[in-house]
Amino acid sequence: MTMVENVRSGLLVGAAPREGQEDGERTREPWFLDPREILRTVRLRWFTVLLPVLLCLGLAAAWMHLNPPLYTASTQILIDPRGLQVVKDGLTPPDQASDASLLFVDSQLRVLTSDDVLGRVVDRFDLARDPEFQGRFTLVGAARDLVARITGRTEPPVEPRLTALRILRDRVGARRLERSFVLELGVTSDDREKAARLAGGIAETYLARDAATRSETTRKAGAAIESRLAELRADLRKAEDKAQAFRAKHNLVGTRTQLVSEQQLTQLSEQLGAARARALEAGSRMRQVEGVLTGGRFDSANEIVTNPTITALRGQLAGVERLRADAEETLGKRHPSYMAALVQEKALRAAIEAEIRRIAAASRNDFEAAQASAKVLATTLERRKADALKVGDDFVQLRELERQADASRAVYEAFLVRARELQEQQRLDTSASRIISAASPPEKRIGPPTPVLFVAALVAGSGLGLVGALALELLAGRVRSRRRLEGHLGRSGLDALPRAPRTAAKAAALKADFGSARGDLPYEVAVSRLRHRLAAAEPGAKPLVVLVTAGDDRAGKSVLARSLALSAAADRERVILVDADPKGLLTRDLGAAAPRDLAGLLRSRAPLGDALVTLPSGLRVLPRPAGLPRDLAGNLADALLRSDADLVVVDLGLVGGDVVTERLIAEERIPMLLLAVSARRSRFSAVDRALKAIGPGRRPRVVVTDADLRE
Template structure:
């Protein structure tokens, strides 16, 4: 069995701790999280229980709610029933969107909701009168005890407030459609309320339009009497002014203006007639002066002259024939000549008569023009006198026309509005009636409890990790390595009860040793200490080359009991390998000495002063250990001699159980002694704190590098 152990220990000597580069923080390691959950299971379980209880209370205090919705189309253009409506039709624009948003507020206004409360008699509905809650009952009890009771609330206001909280409306994106939603504990009631509120809104909208039209018509009719009286007064004023200033005429023109126009026209005609007569006279006179007969139209067109000229032509033919056939002395020729002269005299006399008539016409036209000119000048003078009065009259007549136009427009508008009161010009309508919903609002009950469970687990896990961070416990070798920034720390599992008991010191290891995880870890630690420079094992006898024992100092930052168990366990492990071992109790508390229950055969102080062998003060045990109990008082000046005595001892291994770092002078002197390289700093994974490790390392100093040993560690990977 010893050979097997030596083989195993030999294999462990060459083992090198596995180093990990770039390790993540411990709280990101699933193994560390599971370890924290196991240690703080109550912290994890409590939020889960609270969240599940909150979910159960929520499902009990909040009855199921159902939401029904209906959609209403708001057409801002309206219907063009009459040409001139009270509100002109609007085209789609940003202003129309503002109008629809305004109707959204009207839809959820207290006016519409209050009528819905009255319509469905919600004042008698327990759902809309508010159920008694625990908080409300407590408030009521406190109010009664303090005498500050309030009068009961109005049922209608209560129902209106609850209905307002359960009604929601919104405008669908890029449309004129409003969606109205109502929640209730009953799915049928939710649908009825949604339909009822939409119908009430449309009815109120139509009634509002009719009422607005009626009030506008009444306002216009109230103004008609005033406008009528104003028109009458304006007409009377204009007529009185016309009679006072003797202004006669139509609405558009005075009589004097008409006369001036007529005289101007007549004067123009007379002057034209005079000019025409003068032209005719000059033509006739030119004929009398030897001109041609056809140069004047009056002569050419005269029937008498035409007849005479015809006769003259016939006589001229006869004369020509007689002259050619009979000769000029023939009586026929002579008679023809006499007739020709008579006809020419008659034509000339007729022309002179026409000229005299033309002259008379010309003179009459000139006389008429002169008379008209005189009359026109006189009328112009009279018109200038009437001009100022006529300007004032025109102003009065314009006032009359303006009053008449306003009165007639108001009269027509009043009649139109009377007819529009009976017309519904709204194009708004319900395009999607509300129907009973199939599903309740919110997540199902299993989902609520599932979410509560997940939330509780999350809170518990985060809380436990947070508490673990605040506690600053070591918990595992990995956490300590991450905190110190170095890897390869030694770790020991939790020591068996027999290793920590006082009976283990006296037991015979020939019958009690074993190969458990704790013993293997101790053997690995012991051989690592022996493999360090200055303490190499001799392959034959197990002694050390050079004759000095392997002195191992065991201390701790805050775990006194753990480092004492580590010290005695190291000593017992070395003793089990048949090595000569001395276990020194240098702890001021003397835990080993108390468990041993035996006194040293010689006082340690006297032994050190006499430079006597240390074996005189040792207590041998059946297990092969020799124990140096803690003296009652060790002077400070003997602390250096104590180290010399340990190094000169005849043992193979000397394990010194020191006190806590910074606890006493002997511990500090032995730690500072550089002749003793093996210094173990025990750190308990369960009880140790990272702050205590930092304080211990700071106290030891940078010149001394202790070997950290994590006790009570979990070696499972």
């Protein structure tokens, strides 16, 4: 404990209160939002801040050690849902709807990462013997195995191939790129080259497996169709035999589409029509020829006009008529030439008439023959119609049997053609899927780089440490600084003193003569300024009685009390330092008892001079008696107010510690009350209890005893 005795009155610089009106109230932000208070907390609790940083860095280093770098290689596969239509009728339809195509691609995504494909990759690359795909040693796994052995729940060893398949399944990821039919496959491994090989191997295995699946599906479909061919062939033969037997039984002769009777009916109908047409034509010719015989025009019958005999006769007749005409004109009608020509003319006319009659007779014969033929054909047709009506029902049943045979034949032929097509198709790869981006060894590892990881660990540790330090500081509830105390109390301009020097030499000197050592200059200046502010607050008070108490800092308030007394003594003022603390720190440091019993002196209302101890510096001290009755607290106040000193400093006990302290605090004649608060040791809860115990009727001056004046 340091006492300041010598301080010049002019050394008052640096002890002024903070900005703002003294004891004024203002709203302050929480101290943990002040950067200066955060730095103060970091300085005070540097280990709390440093420990999370070290732990995070250690965890980062352990993670880097236990988790080797991983690399992901990716490849892209185009899934074309249309396929290649090598043959006219493919096994799968070439055109599909958009939604169905997307569902098809999503289904292929599941096939790509299925155990069927991955299992073949495990066998292809012999991953069952790869240490990477057999699991790594971890502390968690070792602890789990240990607990299992202790509890007796050990499981049988897993097959290496299944372990490799499970790890590969966890290392493989696939997704469909947005708005496309492209699948992106990624494989993670701790080896760049291995990751690329596995990605390419999975893609190739998938494509090969897809082609094999298509071929196998085609083969199975062809085999299923061929297995039906024999049965369909037997059904066709049975249907044809049944139709043929029915035809033979009912004597239904004809083509596959028409019976002979039907053909005959058709022919007879056609022949009857032709015969009737010939009869009509013959009748017409006959009537024309007979009309010529009855005096009709010679050229009205085509048969006569076109007859060569008649044509020749008519030519001869024309020549004879010319000769007759010439003979009549030149020779006369009696001339023999005329008469010979007339005879020839008559003979020719008779020959022509005879030929016409012959033609008429022939026409009549043709007409009668045509009528007879038409009658015969009509009779035959009627008879055939009657026969056709009899076989109509049988023919209907025959048609049904033939239709069944035709249907069986069509199915059989379709199956036969399809079986041959599938036999050829299974040798063709109709898939249009292909690798459009081959896997290559990746350049960068997965996750952040090592420097970034350690920087993140440093930042995270610093943040945790800072938050932890602030949390501990909040839980501790210590004052720490004048700024925090002002924010807590809602006051500004609190009085503050720097930390008093506490070297071993000064402590020894203090114990020897109670204050002969000189303190540091900043502390002396601050104490002197505080003393003058107290005097200015109570002008004309003679003596000026100052009560010094605290909520929990007993040593700090005692140092404040004697520092005020020594500062005044150094300025040649008459000062009395009263030790009213039940612990008697000042009396213990003095090492001497009062020359007179204080209780008796107070009862007799005698002056305090007989009970004072004078130090070499001129400071007078009233030691704490062995026992001061409670009822004498008022007498002690009277004695202090009647003393001849300029300044009386009373070192009280802690607030709420004893009755004498409470009586003196409640003494209205002593207005000056100092509440000492240690920035390092005091807690806000103790300050609040002290202020509550003092009461709202009396407002003490709060003095921070070991503050940082640079705030």
